[in-house]
Amino acid sequence: MSHTGYIPIDYAERPAMSRLWDTEHLLVLEDISAVFDGFTALDIKILGIGHKELRVIIGPNGAGKTTLCDVVTGKTRPATGDVYFDGDRITHLSESEIALLGIGRKFQTPTVFDSLTTYQNMELALPGNQKLLLNLFVRETRAERERIHAVLDRVRLIDQRDVEASHLSHGQRQWLAISALILSNPKLLLIDEPAAGLTDAETELTAQLLLELGKEHTIVVIEHDMDFVRQLDAVVTVLNEGRIMAEGPMKDVEADEAVIQAYLGR
Amino acid sequence: MPESVDACIRPLEQPRRVARRFIFYTMVVFSLVGIPLLYLCGVITIETVNMLGRYMTFAILAVGLDLVWGYTGILSLCQSFFFCLGGYAIGMYLAHHGGPEGIVDANGWKLPACLFVVYPYDVGQAPADALVPWFWKPFWSLPVTLILGLVIPSVIAFIIGWSGFRSRVRGVYFAILTQAITVAAFNFFSMNNMKFCGTNGLTRFDRIAGNYHLADDKVKLVLYTITAVALIGVYALCRHIVKSRLGRVLIAIRDDENMLRFSGYKPQNYKLFAFVLGAAIAGLAGMLYVPQMKIITPWDMEASKSILVVIWVAVGGRGTLSGAVLGALVINLLYNYLTSAHEMLFFLKSMVSESTYSKMIWKAEYWQFVLGGLFICVVLLFPDGLIRLWHRLVGQPATGTYGK
Numbered sequence: 001m002s003h004t005g006y007i008p009i010d011y012a013e014r015p016a017m018s019r020l021w022d023t024e025h026l027l028v029l030e031d032i033s034a035v036f037d038g039f040t041a042l043d044i045k046i047l048g049i050g051h052k053e054l055r056v057i058i059g060p061n062g063a064g065k066t067t068l069c070d071v072v073t074g075k076t077r078p079a080t081g082d083v084y085f086d087g088d089r090i091t092h093l094s095e096s097e098i099a100l101l102g103i104g105r106k107f108q109t110p111t112v113f114d115s116l117t118t119y120q121n122m123e124l125a126l127p128g129n130q131k132l133l134l135n136l137f138v139r140e141t142r143a144e145r146e147r148i149h150a151v152l153d154r155v156r157l158i159d160q161r162d163v164e165a166s167h168l169s170h171g172q173r174q175w176l177a178i179s180a181l182i183l184s185n186p187k188l189l190l191i192d193e194p195a196a197g198l199t200d201a202e203t204e205l206t207a208q209l210l211l212e213l214g215k216e217h218t219i220v221v222i223e224h225d226m227d228f229v230r231q232l233d234a235v236v237t238v239l240n241e242g243r244i245m246a247e248g249p250m251k252d253v254e255a256d257e258a259v260i261q262a263y264l265g266r
Numbered sequence: 267m268p269e270s271v272d273a274c275i276r277p278l279e280q281p282r283r284v285a286r287r288f289i290f291y292t293m294v295v296f297s298l299v300g301i302p303l304l305y306l307c308g309v310i311t312i313e314t315v316n317m318l319g320r321y322m323t324f325a326i327l328a329v330g331l332d333l334v335w336g337y338t339g340i341l342s343l344c345q346s347f348f349f350c351l352g353g354y355a356i357g358m359y360l361a362h363h364g365g366p367e368g369i370v371d372a373n374g375w376k377l378p379a380c381l382f383v384v385y386p387y388d389v390g391q392a393p394a395d396a397l398v399p400w401f402w403k404p405f406w407s408l409p410v411t412l413i414l415g416l417v418i419p420s421v422i423a424f425i426i427g428w429s430g431f432r433s434r435v436r437g438v439y440f441a442i443l444t445q446a447i448t449v450a451a452f453n454f455f456s457m458n459n460m461k462f463c464g465t466n467g468l469t470r471f472d473r474i475a476g477n478y479h480l481a482d483d484k485v486k487l488v489l490y491t492i493t494a495v496a497l498i499g500v501y502a503l504c505r506h507i508v509k510s511r512l513g514r515v516l517i518a519i520r521d522d523e524n525m526l527r528f529s530g531y532k533p534q535n536y537k538l539f540a541f542v543l544g545a546a547i548a549g550l551a552g553m554l555y556v557p558q559m560k561i562i563t564p565w566d567m568e569a570s571k572s573i574l575v576v577i578w579v580a581v582g583g584r585g586t587l588s589g590a591v592l593g594a595l596v597i598n599l600l601y602n603y604l605t606s607a608h609e610m611l612f613f614l615k616s617m618v619s620e621s622t623y624s625k626m627i628w629k630a631e632y633w634q635f636v637l638g639g640l641f642i643c644v645v646l647l648f649p650d651g652l653i654r655l656w657h658r659l660v661g662q663p664a665t666g667t668y669g670k
Contacts (some may be wrong), residue, residue, distance in 0.1 A: 073528060101528035113521040115585075118516050130530045132539055135512035184529060 003249065005053030005218070006235045011045045026218045027050050027072065029187055031081035034067050034242075041067045042078070042242045045104045049188070054214035054230050056250075057222045059239035060262055065222045066108060068239070069190050074098040076214050086187060100130065104186030108193045109171035114166040118157055118176055121165055122148045125180035151179045155209070171202045178206070182213060197227040207231040238262070285660065297322075297494040302487060307590040312483045316558055319490035321598040322497045323555040326501040328578045328594035329497075329587055330547030333504050334585035335576065337513065339520030340538040341437070344426070344444040346571035347451045348419035348545040352552030353562040354455070355415035357468035358405035360480075360557065364472035371397045378402070380463045399461040408475055415553040416546050423545030424538065431534040431541075436523070448569050458511055467563025474557055486558070493554045497591070504587050507543075516540055571640025577637070581644045592653055597637070605630040 007024050010062040014030070036044040045212045049055050054202045059065050070076035072083055074095040090098055099105075103225045112121050126144055129135060140148075149240040155175040160168060168176060174194060181189055195203045196208065207228060213219060214234075223229050229236065229250060240245040240262045246253050253259055288551050301318060304310045318617060331345050358378070365379025375398040405411045430440055458464040471480055478485045507513050518526050523533045558564045565571075575594075582593020608614075608628040615623055648654050 075524075095524075095527035096530050096532045105528045107525070111522055111525045113518040113525075115517050115521055116514055123511065124514060124518055125529055126524075127530075129511065130532070132512065135515055136507065136510050138511065140511075167522050180529070199494075225485050 002040070003053070003235045004214075005050030006055070007047050007048065007050050008247065009048040024051075025049060025084075026053075026086055027043060028084040029072070029081065030084070031073060032075055032078045032083065033035060033080045033213050034064075034071055040242055042071065044068070044081075044242075044244055047237065047244060049218060049220060052214070052216070052218055054210070054219045054221070054232065054234040056232055056234045056236045057220060057239060058224070058226075058229060058236055059245075062241075063239040064242040065239055066192060067242075069192055069222065072098075072190060073103055075150075082156065096130070099186075102187035103190065104181040104188070104216055105153075105190040106177045106181050106192055106194065108175040108196065110170070111239050112165040112168070112173050112176050112180070117162050117164055118152065118168070119148065119161045121176055122152065122183055123181055125184045127184050148183065151183055155205075170197050174198060174202075174206070175209075178209065184265045187218060189217055190218060190222075192222045193224060194221065195223060195225045203228055204231070278570040281661065294498055297498070298491065301494075302491065305487065312486050315490050316604060317488050319486070319493045319558045320555055321602075322490075322493045323551045323558070324575075324578065324598055325496050325594040326493075326500050326551040326554070327548050327575055328582065328590040329504055329577050330544040330551070331577050332584060332587055332590035333507070333516075333547075334540050334544035336579060336586070336590065337508055337520065338516045338537055339523075340537055340541060341543065342444050342544065343441050343569070343572040343574070343576070344448045344451075345544070345548050345575045347448045347567045348423060348548035349552040349555070349571075350451075350455070350562065350564075350567035351419040351422065352415040352549030353556040353566065354462065354468065354552075355405060355411050355418060355549070356553040356556045357562040358402055358473075359408060359411040360471035360474060361463075361468045362402070363474070365470040373397060375403070378468075380466065380468050381461065402461070404606045412553065416549050419545040419549035419552075420542050423542045427538040427541040431537045434534075445569055445572070448567060452564050452567050452569070455567065462564075465564055467561055467565070468556075469561040469563075471557070471560050480557055480560055489554070489558050493558070496550060496554055499589065500550070501587055504547075508587065512536070512539075548615050553563055560609060573666050577641050579651075581652060583653035586651070586653050589651045589653035592656075593651065596652065597640070600636070601633060601641075604628070604633045604636055647651055 009028075019190060025048040027047075028045040029044050030045045031046075032042060033040060057065055057068065061179070067076060071078050071163075073086075074090070074093055074097070078091065080090050081122075084090070085098075085101060086104065090101065113124070118230070123140060126140060126148075129138065149161075152161060155178070157172060157179065160172060165173065165176060174197075176187065178191065178194060181191070191210070194206050198206060203225070207247070210219060210221060210232060219246070221232065221234075233250065235248060236246075236250050237244055238253055238256075238259050245262060246256045246259050300314060301310070305312060305315050327345060327349055331342065334340050334342050334345075361378035361380050362376065369377045369379070369382075371377050377396065377398055381396075381398070404414060426444065428445060435443060454460055455462045456465045462468075473479055474485070478488075480486075508516070515526070515531060518531075519533045519536055526533050552562075578593040578597050579590045580593070581597060582591065583589025607630070609626075610628050611626045613625075614626065618626075644651060
């Protein structure tokens with residue numbers, strides 16, 4: 001069993017940030033803390049995600065998993081610390097700038113544009129079309145159309161191509177959100193609870209999709225569902241009360257006393 | 267699965283598309299050829315043509331708001347302000363060229379008659395300090411006026427939008443902001459010392475584009491035709507926008523603006539685009555309205571007037587351009603009909619006493635209740651507006667559904 005891309009970082013011996021990214025990690029969070037009304041939601045000394053790595057972040061409710069996503073994607077500004085992505089400090093950038101750099105995100109609740117059809121939702125996710133005037137005249141190319149169809153085919157949404165997203169089932173919405181993310185071809189995919197509310201069969205397909213994607217993309221998955229995490233067979237980071245509690249392969253993490261304590265109650 | 271899913275899967279079928287196009291062209295031909303012909307044959311009076319022309323400017327205003335509100339989801343309550351900016355621009359042009367001749371100020375500029383209300387002098391008297399204000403002077407020329415009538419509302423909308431959208435002022439807060447700006451503008455234009463002729467507004471118009479008299483029936487007919495062409499043009503432009511990918515981005519903003527940011531879009535730019543375009547369209551509508559109405563006062567930019575535009579769009583069907591046109595025309599025609607005295611219950615005349623019957627005559631004041639009732643009914647019964655009734659009739663699936 002190999003965990004592609006996983007390279008642990010030691011906080012005390014962390015490399016100088018000036019030469020960190022080009023060799024080892026795509027995403028690095030250093031000394032990050034996020035504070036809401038005096039409550040520290042996130043307090044991470046160091047977290048590095050390697051190139052082409054599939055990383056799963058787990059943790060009990062309120063552990064700061066979603067806040068972590070918010071910090072990386074620019075929705076929440078950290079109180080201290082910096083986020084580095086692919087060679088650049090991105091802490092100060094806006095959501096859309098970060099998205100254009102290549103960080104895609106799927107939210108906890110599958111967010112799709114309800115009044116648009118499946119196809120139109122995908123169309124908006126096409127990379128390189130985010131400029132205003134371009135959108136007034138440009139239509140998608142044949143290649144782009146074929147790519148959209150290929151992805152929709154893969155997630156079994158091709159028959160729902162012209163259905164308004166508000167009519168899709170929960171699972172279909174999840175896949176549409178993930179498909180749109182795949183289409184935008186980001187360097188890093190942040191996927192918040194992809195298996196939430198899915199049936200077992202749907203969960204399995206989602207896991208397959210993610211594993212397939214993991215061959216070419218760097219993916220961070222945030223998940224509750226332990227069975228799903230086992231299916232992914234990736235390095236797991238455990239968050240608890242905003243801090244990193246443990247990191248390593250699933251079987252090691254599962255055996256960790258502190259983790260069991262945090263999950264099963266104190 | 268709801269049955270509407272099946273309806274949605276089917277793309278707009280060929281016959282339906284043809285029917286739709288047929289209706290569109292019928293309306294175009296009817297407004298451009300039919301109405302003038304009816305007038306020339308003596309079926310309708312020039313007053314009716316003039317009224318239709320004015321209501322069409324309202325339809326243009328409604329299409330602009332529909333782009334901003336129905337598609338992009340920005341509730342703007344300053345459309346009547348933008349409308350009046352265009353109206354005041356053309357109004358100043360018309361005031362320059364109207365009223366009694368030969369009154370010149372100390373610098374040799376012809377003093378518009380309506381400014382005399384502001385300057386407390388008698389007609390014919392022009393003391394040295396009663397000068398044509400500097401900001402009136404550009405509006406002497408018609409081309410400059412036409413350009414400024416579009417540019418001024420656009421620039422003001424740009425400033426409001428740029429500061430508002432950038433700091434993510436949204437929803438009801440943005441509506442309140444625009445409402446407040448409209449109230450401030452009303453007060454600004456109402457003040458006599460602002461030299462916009464105060465609450466009396468601009469009037470005593472006479473000639474347009476050289477020596478054409480506004481009172482002339484032919485000029486009225488031409489103004490009507492220009493308005494009809496403008497409505498068709500604005501409709502076609504907005505239709506092109508909402509059918510392009512840009513239109514889908516606008517709808518996505520309405521659905522979930524925050525999420526769009528994570529796809530790399532800058533929603534504020536798109537919102538600014540829609541808002542500025544909506545303002546320019548409102549300015550155009552105002553410029554077409556004033557020569558046909560022959561007066562513009564600050565009361566036209568009252569807060570309630572903007573809300574009226576919102577009601578037109580809501581009743582007609584937000585998120586569909588044809589709905590906006592329909593709403594504006596239907597409500598205004600209804601207004602026109604119901605604000606004049608009617609003896610609707612004439613068949614009761616012989617049955618009841620004279621004094622009872624006189625109480626039954628329809629009065630203009632009842633209109634407000636009709637409008638309010640209509641609005642409530644539409645919101646409760648047809649949230650997609652009157653146009654949805656028509657769509658249901660021809661069996662077309664819901665398009666442009668709003669906020670389900």
